[in-house]
Amino acid sequence: MAKQKSAFVCNECGNEYSKWQGQCHDCGEWNTLTEIKLGPAAGKSAPRAVGYAGAAASEVQTLDSINLEDLPRIHSGSSEFDRVLGGGLVPGSAVLIGGHPGAGKSTLLLQTLCRLAQSVPALYVTGEESLQQVAMRAKRLELKADKLQLLSETQLEAILSHAARQRPQVMVVDSVQVLHSDGVTSAPGSVSQVRECAAALTRFAKQSNTIVLLVGHVTKEGSLAGPKVLEHMIDCSIMLEGSSDTRFRTLRGQKNRFGAVNELGVFAMTELGLKEVKNPSAIFLNRQSEPASGSVVMVVWEGTRPLLVEIQALVDSSSVGHPRRVAVGLEQNRLAMLLAVLHRHGGLQVGDQDVFVNVVGGVKVLETSADLALLLAIVSSFRDRPLPEDLVVFGEVGLSGEIRPVPSGQERLQEAAKHGFKRAIVPSGNRPRKALEGMTVVAVDTLAQALDAI
Incomplete structure (x- = not known):
């Protein structure tokens, strides 16, 4: 009997190798190769592919003969969830929802399916919990569970x-890591099992026009467990983030074939489950009564809407030879780069100081519009001078000290004015076309001009 063939797949990038090796040549990561079985041994009949019994056979069509009518989206009953999905659930789509243990993935999906079951047929498949545990959660959350199939x-x-x-x-399938297929010989949770089960469920979603929501675990590094190719199979990848010491959870879209990526939805964990936050800027702007140095409000763009968040900086004398540079919610390397720009073009030397930066509320800022606000907060902390409470700042800082414009500047200023801010420091390229009532806008071209403005 011939030996069953196998391959080694990198969990980070999905590259395949014929034999095991310590480092993946494609992505450069170490110890990420895992063996998978390519097929049954010779002499054995291959398991028949599992599909949907009522699916129509594949046919070749011309491009102009395809029906271009938009598929009607199904609203989940939560505006924040629909925002991250791009406007609702698309029939025939496969959605992967990941998050750390205790983030609220099962709670969010159980609430969503109990609402949807009142109008459409819904099935909740649980592999990690018993039916009694799911029923107890539904009763505790006071959900309508009379029509949901378990x-x-x-x-x-x-x-x-x-x-x-x-x-x-x-x-809903909770979760994809506990599934196993009879056609794969490895243990549940392995690379081959996760990939084959996800591929079969995605194929079922496409053939039957069913919306399939998959729950995925998260590794210690914060990425979805399983092969990287899992993210290529599905249509939408969503991460539910939130630490155990806060009741707020953020739902962020990382991949979406039917809408914008990097959309952000905010929820609050309550006794009755996850409740959507209609005005996220309000919870991130809960500032102290007295002005404090090192604090400023910035406007970031999350998906299709502006979001006001507070950024804090603490500059203190270092007691060690190598001063610390700590950034929470921002990129560490960008902080070091901006400190060099501040020294060269702002005339402020903090090489012997510890610099700590934090974005309030646990928000992760991924865009460069926070550069100017970050530097002004550092200057405020270093000089121990509080910035005005009604000041809002945004803008990208270049290596030559210039302040570059950012997208959607007009909408950012309008959001700040709506929340009562009276002053703004923005790039000259984002100068408003017409004056905003009750707001004084200072447009700057260089970092030196911004420092003079405060």
Whole structure:
């Protein structure tokens, strides 16, 4: 009998190798190669691919003959969830929701399916919890559970068989890491099992026009567990973030074939589950009564809306030979680069000082519009001079000390004016076309001009 063929797949980039090696040549990561079985041994019949019994056979069509009518989106009942999804759930889509243990993934999906079950057929498949545990959570959250179908199963073929009979319009699988297929010999949670199960569920979603929501675990590094190719299979990848010491959770879209990426939805964890926050800027602007040095409000752009958040900086004398540079919610390397720009073009030397930077509320700022606000907060802390409470700042700082414009400057200023801010320091390229009532806008071209403005 011939030996079953296998390959080694990198968990980070999905590159395949014929034999094991310590480092992946494609992404450069170490000890990320995992063995997978490519197929059954010779002489054995290959397991038949599992699909949807009522699916139509594939046909070749011309491009102009394809129906261009938009598929109607299904609203989840939560405006924040719909915002991250791009306007609602798309029929036939596969959505992957990841997050740390205790973030609220199961709670969010159970709330969503209980609402959807009142109008469309819905199936909740649990592989990590018993049916009694799910029912206890639904009762504690006071959810309407009279029409939601439940299934406790971890075998892929059995799940697809039940789904083919029930024909749900929305199906949740919690979680993809505990599923196993009879056609794969490795243990549940392995690279080959996760990839094959996710591929079969995605194929079922496309063939049956069912919305499939998959729950994924998160590794210690904060990425989704399993092969990187898992993110290429699905249509939408969403991360639910939030630490255990805060009741707020942020839902961020990382990949979306039906909408904008980097959309942000904010929820609050309560006794009755996750409640959406209608005005996220209000919770991030809960500042102290007395002005403090090293604090300033900036306007970041999250997906399709502006968001006002507070950035804090603390500059203190260092007691060690190598001063510390700590950034929470911002990129560490960008902080070091901006400190060099501040020294060269702002005339402020903090090489012998510890610099700590934090974005209030646990928000992760991924865009460069926070550069100017970060430097002004550092200067305020270093000089121990509080900035005005009604001041808002945004702008990108270049290596030559110039202040570059950022996208959607007019909308950022309008959001700040709506929350009562009276002053703004912005790039000259973002100067408003017409004066904003009640707001004084200072447009600057260089970092030196911005420092003079404060």
